[in-house]
Amino acid sequence: MGSEWIEAVMDLMRRHGIAEFEYEDADRHFVASEGAILEVDQPLNQPIFHQPDHAPRAGETLLAPHIGMFRATHPLDADAAALPRLVRRGEIIGYLKAGALLRPVLAPSDCVLSRQLADEGVLVGYGTALFELHTARP
Template sequence: MGNEWIEAILDLMQRHGIAEFEYEDADRHIITSAGVAAEATRSPRRPTPPPQACETLVAPHIGIFQAAHPRDGEDAALPRLVRCGEIVGYLKAGPLLRPAPSPSDGVLSRRLVDDGVLVGYGTPLFEFHRSQS
């Protein structure tokens, strides 16, 4: 595509009162406005990042694992998106019910511990895939 093509576009724009025109193909990106044509620079496409490896979300303390709060009833279905700090389970120690929060944004894919099981500090509770951001 030579300059003749761009000049023809500018002429058509002027004759028909078109203020702006944009064209993009595999090789170039052209923007025309007010009778001036400019070729936009192409930023190199970033490769798609590889999927994150599976991590385990571990118990922050000792207790009897519960996937849902006693007042909530059933736990949420998996897989599910979670935000940093979102409570993904509870650990009951005597009268205390302590939260097990998500360490970052990501996806809980599989629960590794059943409800009612005694877990210690660092026991894997869920398979977790950290967000790419």
């Protein structure tokens, strides 16, 4: 059996955010972790397959989609979630309050929300930087 299946497994792991994978059959025992697949019977410092290192994800800035008083949490929530944190596309990550209207700010993609750039309770205009995020790899 060739190594094509190993490459396919590594690609699936990367696409789905899986950090570790273990495979064992009658002939082989593999452990995949951090881009390398190691055969258990081999010395740990000799990977049989290694994915090339990827450049770190560039930070992106999420801009305010409209004007309002910035709130990182809903007024009824006790505490804001700690950063950095993983968020899913469409998840509410903040709010902009304009009068009695509380409009959600949504995550544009699956990403890591790393830093809040706007202060709580500050009036922000359209296009004001609210958060720094790092988009998840496809």
